[in-house]
Each structure stands twice: as C-alpha cells, then as structure tokens.
Amino acid sequence: MSTGTYAPRPGAAPVGRMIAAQTALETRMLLRNGEQLLLTVIIPSLLLVLFSTVDIIDTGADEAVDFLAPGVLALAVLSTAFTGQAIATGFERRYGVLKRLGASPLPRWALMTAKTLAVLVTEVLQIALLTAIALGLGWSPRGNPLAVLALLVLGTAAFSGLGLLMAGTLKAEATLAAANLVFLLLLVGGGVIVPLEKFPDAARSVLELLPISALSDGLRAVLRDGAALPWGDALALAVWAVLGLGAAAKFFRWE
16 A cells, blocks of 8 residues: 655654754753853953953953953853853753653764754854954954864863763752852852962962863963963863763763
8 A cells, every 4th residue: 555645754853953953952042041141141241341441450461351351261161061051951950851852862962962062152152242342342362263263172072071970960959059159169260360370379289270270271372472272271171071071971860
C-alpha cells in the first residue's frame, strides 16, 4: 500500500539543525533575563564609564580607560560564561528542564554545545557594546586581533567549564549564591578594576593563578602594550579550561 507523497517521516532532525535551534532558544533566554542583563551588560558598562571618568583608583601612568577596557572585557566573559550560565543551568536542572531535554532526540553533548554557542553569541554582543563605549571614552586599542580572539575563546572555555561544574553539582540556590559571590570576589581581586600590584605580595601570588587574572592581564598585554599572544596567560587559561570542562563532564548531574 502506497503511503502517498505527503506521508510524514518520523524521526529526529539533523543534529546540526537541532543545535542551531537550541542555540537560538538559549540566546533568547539569556537576553530576556533581567538579572542576566544586569550582570552581562549594565554592570560592566557602568564600571567602565565610572572608573574611566572618575579618578578613584590609580591605574598607572596611562589613561585609565587603557587599563580598564581589557579588564572589563574579561569581566564580560566571566559574567556570561561563568556566572550567568551557572545560575541559568542550575535552575534548569532543579526544575527538571535538563532531565527532559536529556531524554529528547537532542544529544546531551549537543545541548552543552548549544549552551556554549549561546554564550559566544552573547559575548559578541557584549564585546561590541563595551568596545564602542571604550572607544567613545578615548580608548586606543593595539595588538593583534587574533591574539585577543584566542584569549577570549580560552577564557570562555575556562569559565564555561567552571560554571557548568558548579551548576551540575550544587543545588540551584547554592549555585545562585556562590556564582554571585565568586563574581564579586573576582571583580575586586582579579585585576579587572584594581591592579594586582596594589595587593600584598602573598595575596598577589595567589590571585595571579586565577583565570580572570590570566585573561585580564593577557588582554591588557595585547590591547594596551601591543604584545604578541602572551603564552603564559594563554597556557594558564588552557589549563583551567581542561580542568573545568573535564570535571564538569565527569561530575555533572542531570537530575
């Protein structure tokens, strides 16, 4: 018996199409969340404008915006890839969204890929906005754009791994509190606004090991000093990325 021309063809869509659709959904959810916008857009923009125009912190002999702009770009990556993703994924896990998506035709690795791509799309919008603001404040970036891109990708991988690890192991309320606390601590002690040289030597030796310090220092070396890719900072970010993503893959709980 012929089924006819218009017979349905049940089955999952191609994985690439599923990832694209899930990425679009994840991006819309990120951009519609008021708390996410506060973390990803408003706070970095306000910090950049405030500390570039008001002489509050001694950032050295150069213009304040030349020191602050790379640090705020690093903060943007932290806010989206770590804080925002950890909180959103933690509550999706609590409400059973991840469990249901994990049982759908969309493979679990493809879901995580879509979340990562949504983070990258959001970061592109953040960086474009913050760059425009910094240029309006008199910023004169230098260096190789490919080196900047490499650092941003490595930073995104590092913070994504740590964010997913937190979201997949802690309860949603604990993730919310911990992610915001880490954001505030790294904002102050990660070389974003306050130069690490201002901290005591003992504290500085520890702070320099953090991924936010490697990202902000690396971006500053390229964009302010015109250096080539800072391999030490890139290696530190790569190590954090491997450790974070590896631990997230091993310990992430979907329920």
